[in-house]
Amino acid sequence: MSGHSKFANIKHRKAKNDAQKGKIFTKLGREIAVAVKSGGSDPNTNNRLKDIIAKAKSNNMPNDTIARSIKKAEGDADGVNYEYITYEGYGPNGIAVIVETLTDNKNRTAANVRAAFSKGNGNMGTSGCVSFMFEEKGEIIIEKEDTNIDEDDLMMLSLEAGADDFAAEYEGYVITTSKDAFADVYKAIEDAGIKISSGQVTMLPTTNAEIADDNIKAFTKLLDLLESDDDVQEVYHNCSNFDE
Template sequence: MSGHSKFANIKHKKEKNDAAKGKIFTVIGREIAVAVKEGGPDPNNNSKLRDVIAKAKANNMPNDTIDRGIKKAAGDANSVNYEFVSYEGYGPNGIAIIVDALTDNKNRTAANVRSAFTKGNGNVGTPGCVSYMFDKKGQIIVDKEECDMDADDLMMLALDAGAEDFSDEEDSFEIITDPDAFSEVRQKLEEEGIAMVSAEVTMIPQNYVELTDENAVKSLQRTLDLLDEDDDVQAVYHNWDE
């Protein structure tokens, strides 16, 4: 089985996030608030909240911070007014970019996202303009150094739990699932004590695009950095082969 693992990317992003934990904790905090509002504060009865908690732990969010976020959202459910919004557009050389955000002010977020695209010589497009180039999938990354299980055994465990694909990469294992099967597969791995570097539903590009022009790379990086700094932005997906 094969896949296109972006583990090097994820390690880079984690290192970057370690230097800016406030950002990633804000992102996850909003996801916790929305999950609690939608399904209640008990992770045993709220699979979405279970998934967000797993994501929080993968990003080294302290347990007491997670618990505080859940309690705050449960006691203050009526004030949780974040809306999910998604933007699609193009970076330099037609690089496809999708931006997911949770916001309490859609006008502010739209203006900030548009500005980030413009400053990187790109532009926001219409809904659907690039999302057809991506597949929505559950993606679980396991660091080989942290996994004691044999590759074949891990593959069979994942596939038996409902995974679609298993990829043995240089420094990691990548498990791909249908979005609807993601929670079940992730939970099964967790029960078996498998440490996950990353576990989330994501948008995976069908093809990756290389950038050889140095100015285009700088422009795209500017857009991605500006989006990364925006607290409203939850996730950014692109098909740049970094």
Template sequence: MSGHSKFANIKHKKEKNDAAKGKIFTKIGRELAVAVKEGGGPDPNNNSRLRDVIAKAKANNMPNDTIDRNIKKAAGEGSGDNYEHITYEGYGPNGTAIIVKTLTDNKNRTASNVKNAFTKGSGNVGTPGCVSFMFDEKGQIIVSKEDCEMDADELMMLALDSGAEDFSEEEDSFEIVTAPEEFSEVRLKLEEAGLVMADAEVTMIPQTWVDLEDEKDLQNIQKTLDLLDEDDDVQDVYHNANIE
């Protein structure tokens, strides 16, 4: 992962999203609603999926009362029932691979918007599975060095003892990687140890990266990513373009 600091991307996103917190909170609100419905109710102590979304909400500076309000609303009849998960896969400039995960109550609208985002960036939506084999699904926890009192060795031992698969040190952060099914437990153990997490989620990590150096290619993929980012139905976007 060297040279691809997730923490730098998070900081960039958070700075950019300060002006669009409402949009981020809307997306996380949907995730909370679905987690309550599909994960086993509104009590995070009995719903690990909900616990994970709450951790994501807190990492995005969502206020506790907003989180609680979303959970209570989701516990009401009908809320969250009409959302479904749809994943789109496709290609950006220079053969870059892009995965788009959505949570939608209108499949036609979402499909049209996602296709439009790819097209405007000179890319195209492909068939299911066309690029996902180029990624590994992993739990990923990012800890900012400025928020961590432990040294690298101490944190590494804690992470590995908690069940993590891998640990790496970046310039300004630490990255902890887990198997998807171990993510909740590892995150919980680190949280109980008092660790502050800049980001914690199950994500798709590219096996290889594609360097984009042509200015037009860089503009095109940025156009696609910006359009997807603006879409309320889009929850997560993963790609293997090296655009730093």
């Protein structure tokens, strides 16, 4: 979501995800458990769960693993209580960074996130310091090599299902939705037999910034430290010239 090519970033991220699949599945399972506890196990009546299931599928989490996670959460009412906490701050060159966490120990998580910002030549800010530069949107990515569907047909399918925007790039298609319409658009595309490379509710920057070449190493360290933390679910930033 943050370089010159969404598709270059996706391929890097997918390679990274493949290497850390066990950890990613654990984090997704935790999100599923929290969603089930707060809104029930039926995705038809629990929009949060519906969105997480779509996110899990786009990360290649098997359907039976998703089902087991839901069933486990149903029978684990007295399990560990996790809470979502969002941190905001700045990387090198004032790059805006949002860190979404899911934790059972907010003191530990806050200390780890603060340390990551410090080691990456950034600083953690106060709530709201950068979030105004982002919009919460659904984003679905389809690579051209994965589908033979006509571009116009895919655009009509997406818009009729409730998408806000459809963009064709050299390597594929980017479909943007509102947060509320994401799961319905995802399902419509999935039901049409079209392979989805990436799909989730995310934070898209409305204001971009560039990082100097001599700060790329520090920024990479910041992101790596955050993404490797077990409590961190997602990291968003508004750097426009950084390929992850």
